Amino acid sequence: MLQVNDLTVKYDEKDASPVLDSLSFTIGDGEKVALIGANGAGKSTLMLSLVGVLTPTGGGIVLKHDDETAPEHTHTNSPKKHVHDTVRVDRDHHDRKTIGQLRSHIGMLFQNPDDQIFMPLVKDDIAFGPANYKEDPAATERRMDEILARLGISGLKDRLSTKLSDGEKRLVGLAGVLIMNPFILMLDEPFTFLDRRAQRTLAEILKGLNHTLLLATHDFHLAQNICGRTILLHKGKVAADGPSKEILDDEDLLRRCGL
Amino acid sequence: MNLYTASSGLGKMEQLAVGDSPLHRLPPMVKLITTLVYIVAVISFPINNVSGLTPYIFYPACLMPVSGTPAKPFFARMLVALPFALLGGVSNLFILRDTAFMLGGLAVTDGLISFVSIMLKMLLTVSAVLLLAATTPFTHICRALSQLRLPGVICLQLLLTYRYIAVLIGEMITAVTAYRLRSPLRRGIHIRHIGSFLGVLLLRSMERADRVYQAMLCRGFDGTWDWVRGRRAGAASLAYAAIIIALCVLLRFFDLSEALGNLFVG
Ligand SMILES: Nc1ncnc2c1ncn2[C@@H]1O[C@H](COP(=O)(O)OP(=O)(O)O)[C@@H](O)[C@H]1O
Ligand SMILES: [Mg+2]
Numbered sequence: 127m128l129q130v131n132d133l134t135v136k137y138d139e140k141d142a143s144p145v146l147d148s149l150s151f152t153i154g155d156g157e158k159v160a161l162i163g164a165n166g167a168g169k170s171t172l173m174l175s176l177v178g179v180l181t182p183t184g185g186g187i188v189l190k191h192d193d194e195t196a197p198e199h200t201h202t203n204s205p206k207k208h209v210h211d212t213v214r215v216d217r218d219h220h221d222r223k224t225i226g227q228l229r230s231h232i233g234m235l236f237q238n239p240d241d242q243i244f245m246p247l248v249k250d251d252i253a254f255g256p257a258n259y260k261e262d263p264a265a266t267e268r269r270m271d272e273i274l275a276r277l278g279i280s281g282l283k284d285r286l287s288t289k290l291s292d293g294e295k296r297l298v299g300l301a302g303v304l305i306m307n308p309f310i311l312m313l314d315e316p317f318t319f320l321d322r323r324a325q326r327t328l329a330e331i332l333k334g335l336n337h338t339l340l341l342a343t344h345d346f347h348l349a350q351n352i353c354g355r356t357i358l359l360h361k362g363k364v365a366a367d368g369p370s371k372e373i374l375d376d377e378d379l380l381r382r383c384g385l
Numbered sequence: 386m387n388l389y390t391a392s393s394g395l396g397k398m399e400q401l402a403v404g405d406s407p408l409h410r411l412p413p414m415v416k417l418i419t420t421l422v423y424i425v426a427v428i429s430f431p432i433n434n435v436s437g438l439t440p441y442i443f444y445p446a447c448l449m450p451v452s453g454t455p456a457k458p459f460f461a462r463m464l465v466a467l468p469f470a471l472l473g474g475v476s477n478l479f480i481l482r483d484t485a486f487m488l489g490g491l492a493v494t495d496g497l498i499s500f501v502s503i504m505l506k507m508l509l510t511v512s513a514v515l516l517l518a519a520t521t522p523f524t525h526i527c528r529a530l531s532q533l534r535l536p537g538v539i540c541l542q543l544l545l546t547y548r549y550i551a552v553l554i555g556e557m558i559t560a561v562t563a564y565r566l567r568s569p570l571r572r573g574i575h576i577r578h579i580g581s582f583l584g585v586l587l588l589r590s591m592e593r594a595d596r597v598y599q600a601m602l603c604r605g606f607d608g609t610w611d612w613v614r615g616r617r618a619g620a621a622s623l624a625y626a627a628i629i630i631a632l633c634v635l636l637r638f639f640d641l642s643e644a645l646g647n648l649f650v651g
Contacts, residue, residue: 177602177603222607226605234600241597244601250524
């Protein structure tokens with residue numbers, strides 16, 4: 127379970143108005159939530175705060191991971207040491223160890239795949255995360271093959287990461303996140319740069335995962351298809367939070383929030 | 386050469402490096418050491434010695450066909466280093482003007498000899514580095530370096546720099562293309578715009594590097610990197626290393642061209 131309590135974030139302490147203004151919401155295990163909002167509403171900022179890249183200036187995040195609810199992660203050779211942890215992150219709890227724990231539970235896919243993939247070879251890039259947690263290379267390789275097969279990209283393993291199409295890059299980036307066995311997956315506008323077919327492929331893959339999902343997107347159709355619940359951000363505040371269908375069909379509400 | 390081909394050229398060696406040949410299959414450490422020995426041997430020759438240097442051509446001459454490295458991209462990369470060698474060599478032509486010996490009716494000056502020697506050294510060392518790059522993925526080279534006790538942080542910096550160059554070129558391509566599309570009549574970039582152009586480029590690539598770094602943090606990166614062990618060197622690779630090193634050392638102290646010359650001239 128991911129609990130966001132009065133989360134406030136500023137890029138600069140001296141700024142008058144915060145980019146995220148006391149956000150509060152809770153996401154249950156296995157829940158799939160769409161995060162929508164106009165450009166500049168704070169979607170990316172929220173995600174970066176949730177993985178500890180940005181420090182909250184107020185409020186905080188509580189992450190409770192109850193192992194029974196995510197059976198998929200118990201049998202794999204997970205790099206996580208603390209499975210029943212409660213991780214608390216706020217202004218005063220932002221040390222290396224805490225953030226490390228947070229990151230081992232939350233995987234994030236960046237908006238631009240070129241930011242994410244940095245090793246020259248696809249297989250080296252995917253193995254980068256597990257190597258940071260000192261996982262045995264043979265075990266990494268086994269899990270890599272499994273994940274690549276699940277994403278339908280086994281053929282890309284030995285390719286150069288700079289020579290991939292945008293859709294392929296996106297899936298390789300996703301593989302690099304999935305191999306970390308996060309139980310929460312955050313995706314920042316994953317459908318941008320993709321053609322319709324690649325979008326549908328990715329959507330099907332995301333629907334099939336049993337991870338908790340937070341999905342920032344501008345594609346309402348795909349959002350509704352994948353996520354039962356939607357959170358609408360407007361100027362750093364939660365403007366609406368509820369069933370996707372209700373929110374995404376509410377033209378008035380969307381227009382008021384710049385969409 | 387334009388920007389687009391430059392960026393695809395960067396990937397070319399890396400693409401060759403994942404190929405398969407006896408040379409590709411050697412452990413990276415063996416290739417790294419032999420390359421270093423070869424380069425040191427070549428560089429350590431005195432500047433006025435061309436005949437001793439010539440037999441070192443054996444290295445690219447044998448390894449290029451064995452590794453299946455295509456000639457065209459290979460020599461294209463080499464051209465990049467050419468201007469630097471020319472710059473270093475040409476000045477010698479004018480400084481060292483004493484006649485070393487007469488060839489036919491022509492006076493061969495010390496400057497000419499050192500010019501040829503510098504060019505030859507450049508050719509040999511660059512081809513050795515290119516052969517290493519064309520047969521060994523960069524990550525593996527970094528790993529071998531770390532096994533040679535180069536601190537992990539430095540190896541990682543190398544890897545990041547390598548990645549950063551690709552990022553920088555990518556940003557440059559975007560910026561130049563955007564500029565050209567909005568100034569179709571102009572060739573190149575107007576001198577007046579170069580300042581702001583470079584400024585934007587720098588900012589953009591810094592932001593980019595920052596995001597790349599953040600993405601690395603999100604995957605558990607903590608500033609250190611434990612390099613996974615590579616394969617152990619087998620008998621064949623040890624034999625390869627022994628032969629290359631022996632040849633490099635032998636040719637360093639024994640002038641093969643001169644010996645052959647004496648044999649024929651008597
Ligand atoms: N690195 C940054 N430094 C300062 N302000 C930023 C930075 N990144 C984003 N912002 C500001 O934060 C606000 C929210 O941005 P962002 O989270 O990227 O929105 P979204 O992802 O919803 O489009 C914007 O007003 C933007 O100008
Ligand atoms: Mg964004």
